[in-house]
Amino acid sequence: MARASDASYRLHRPRTFHECNFGFAPLERGWPTFTAAHYASTFAFDAFAGRDLTPWNSRNYDPRSGWRHLKPAADPSLRAGVCSLRDRGTTWSVRRVGPFVSYGNYDWWQFSGRDAGALADGALRGGASAFIVESLIGAVDADGAPLPYPPLHLHHMHLLPAAERLRFHYNVSAPAGPPVGYLNNVVLERHGEWNHLGSTPVSSEAEREGYGRLISSPLDFDGELNDARPRGSPPLTWYLQIAVRWQPATAPLVPISVYNLLAVGPVTNGAQATFERYFWVPTAGMWLGVYSGALGGRAGRMLYLKPHAHMNLLSKAWVFAKATPEDVLTPAVVHALAAPRVAADTNEQGTALLRLDHKSGGLDLGDAALTVRGAEAAVLRRGVRPACVLLPNHLKVNGPTAGWYDRAPNISCTAWQFAPRERFTVVALLRFCGNGAPDDGAGRCPPEPWRAAGEAPPPALPMHLEIFLFYELPYATALRRSCYGFVGVQYELPPGFGGKSRAGGANRSSVAVVPGAWRSRELRESCSNFVPQRAPSSSSSLRVRNVVSWLAGSQISQP
Secondary structure, three states: OEOHHHOOEEEEOOOOOOOOOOOOEEHHHHOOOOEEEEEOOHHHHHOOOOEEOOHHHHHHOOOOOHHHHOEEOOOOOOEEEEEEEEEOOEEEEEEEEEEEEEOOOOOEEEEEEOOOOOOOOOOOHHHOOEEEEEEEEEEEOOOOOEOOOOOEEEEEEEEEEOOOOOOOOOEOOOOOOOOEOOOOOOOEEEOHHHOOOOOOOOOEEEEOOOEEEEEOOOEEEEEEEEEOOOOOOOOEEEEEEEEEEEEEOOOOOEEOEEEEEEEOOOOOOOOHHHHHOOEEEEOOOOEEEEEEEEOOOOOEEEEEEEEEEOOOOEEEEEEEEOOOHHHHEOHHHHHHHHOOEEOOOOOOOOOEEEEOOOOEOOEOOHHHHHOHHHHHHHHEOOOOOOOEEEEOOEEEEOOOOOEEEEOOOEEEEOOOEEOOOOEEEEEEEEOOHHHOOOOOOOOOOOOOOOOOOOOOOOOEEEEOEEEEEEEEOOOHHHHOEEEEEEEEEEEOOOOOOOOEOOOOOEOOOEEOOOOOOEEEEEEEEEEEEOOOOOOOOOOOOOOOOOHHHHHHOOOOOOO
């Protein structure tokens, strides 16, 4: 297997954009659609007990949502500015907002806005299209130097095709329903474990030479950021920055498309953590996590894969192509998932969770579940071959923010060429690192750094196991098309399960998986297209491939 980053993904030394004159203006004028909120702690975040830093945009919040009831707290010191900078035949478009000041306590900063990359008056002027070839999204200091994790954790930074509503503005249509009017089909994303790779400084993310993500409309933005330092830390001043490097769509680049694959549990209005689409993993024991669904209606060839997961819970994960859970899990595990059992997570129905190291639903692996190797042999059918394997990764940081921190997982993949509506399955072994359990000789795993020494872990911790699949469409180069899709999957409960709870969501005190009933509940796709003025010649780099041979794999080669 080759590392996913070998296929197309590249890291570059970041720029500080010191040449830029941002022309900062008061926030209401500098970025009129921008919204910002602050929550002093995770508890305040979940309860919507926060400050609205842009109250002039509060009318955009759904009146039934918690965001509409944030405390107005406009900050006149906040400014926003834009810069455009030529770079080797391409153009950087940079938007910067701030200054923000934080004091630790794992607080939450929440942002959204239209035309995130400030491309409407540049790359996309007059209805033009453009390729995005590099990005640097996150927090910077006053000199423009990117800030790593620690101290600042990027919960997520998403740039998406423009939708009816921004995130945090969407309709809360039903107490346990999905967001309405908001699409999570990302074009660009950045998460905390990718904000500082190994011992290297924060890097920009670039495609391999000759590739780009095609867009034909301005991009929406939503993001959340945490100051991961201890409570009462000295003030830290920083700016939010969104920087993208682009080329005109006439450039002879191969368009890249993206699928965002995610298990989605029910959303409960009034509990903001459920809007993050987490699943919660108990901190005691070894657990199996499974979700499965179908891709959208487009064929493709994977270029690379980039997951988002929380390393303090991940032991090992696999992504299986052309497979259902029944294809890759042993019959004993499939039977145990289908038997009635007590739910590990009150929002379980996206990711099915099964404890492996004690009697649970008729399954007890005994000593086999004490190691990753033993559990793997017991839960996966012999001979199954994954498309990708994920292993956890951490880095020990010294100094004032000393501790172990998430880093991007180690990834290895084989070629994956998929058909329309092809099945996929994600399987993970999950165990809280901070309990000191052995891990095939690897020793004690690091706990999360913000938990005080000697403090007992909570009963459960939030987990994401999100897969960003970057791929090339057939005919993509000739037709000049990139597509961006979100596949949110759930499993089906048997009759008699899933009554209503007092909180308004579904009652998951007892769950079971209907065999074969894994569904893509939220499937959304949008495509960007560009048609050149003149048809390409047969010798052009835009020549049409034979789609039959492309799908048969005769022209497939590792990039």
